[in-house]
Amino acid sequence: MARLWLHLCICLQIPGFCRNLLLSQTPEHILAQTNNKTEILCELKKEHTGLYWYRWSQERQIFEFLVFSNVLGKTTYGANISQNKFSVHRASVHNSYSLHISHLHALDNGIYYCSVSQSSQLFLGSGTQLSVVDVLPLPSKTTQAPVSKKPVRCITKCKAASEKGPCSPLIWIPLAAGALLLLLTLISIAHRLHRLRRRLWLRIHRQ
Structure with a gap:
């Protein structure tokens, strides 16, 4: 023993x-x-x-x-x-x-x-x-801080690219071509309006 x-x-x-x-x-x-x-x-x-x-x-x-x-x-x-x-x-x-x-x-x-x-x-x-x-401890509660939501800004692809560097040629070449086409169209319309005004002026003075 x-x-x-x-x-x-x-x-x-x-x-x-x-x-x-x-x-x-x-x-x-x-x-x-x-x-x-x-x-x-x-x-x-x-x-x-x-x-x-x-x-x-x-x-x-x-x-x-x-x-x-x-x-x-x-x-x-x-x-x-x-x-x-x-x-x-x-x-x-x-x-x-x-x-x-x-x-x-x-x-x-x-x-x-x-x-x-x-x-x-x-x-x-x-x-x-x-x-x-005598008293059991209460389970600890973890509180999580609310996540603040910031407004999201919408930016164009070109602007987003400009923040990193110059725009890609694949983007600005089509834009330049579109702008040139629009300019030519406006010139043609202005020329037609000028001719129309000229005809009206001549017709009025002949009468």
């Missing part, structure tokens, strides 16, 4: 020393409110005679045996451990156990370990940190 507790002390002082693939414990952290309840899961990778549950209190520096549950469902509680507070449930299909803790208060804070004994050695799970608070 002394050898078993010596091995347990080494496990607590050297994190990961006794953690192995025999146990899978979840979750890693639990934040719960006072007077509520919670549960911790522990899955065994192979069949064992039963499962131990321990609690390490950092504040009181106490490693406390809580309860042992065997494959037949029989439970053995540690000294001064309330059966109304702690209970163990076993799921035979997945060979897993769950520790249920009710009526939570500040004294329940600590790291909970599931454990199996093999060859006079105590193998621990990864541990679950339980923190009990």
Whole structure:
């Protein structure tokens, strides 16, 4: 028995020393409110005679045996451990156990370990940190500043190109040709109007 507790002390002082693939414990952290309840899961990778549950209190520096549950469902509680507070449930299909803790208060804070004994050695799970608070913190809300919409200016292709450099010949050559054609058309119209005015003037003076 002394050898078993010596091995347990080494496990607590050297994190990961006794953690192995025999146990899978979840979750890693639990934040719960006072007077509520919670549960911790522990899955065994192979069949064992039963499962131990321990609690390490950092504040009181106490490693406390809580309860042992065997494959037949029989439970053995540690000294001064309330059966109304702690209970163990076993799921035979997945060979897993769950520790249920009710009526939570500040004294329940600590790291909970599931454990199996093999060859006079105590193998621990990864541990679950339980923190009990009176009021749970509210989830933080991230506020996003409204995006200011700036008016979009419509600019011509030539102007857009001029901001980067001179207009392309493919743009200004058709424009120049169109302007020249318009100018010739205006000259022709002006010439016709001049001839028409000349005829009217001659006709009036002949009368």
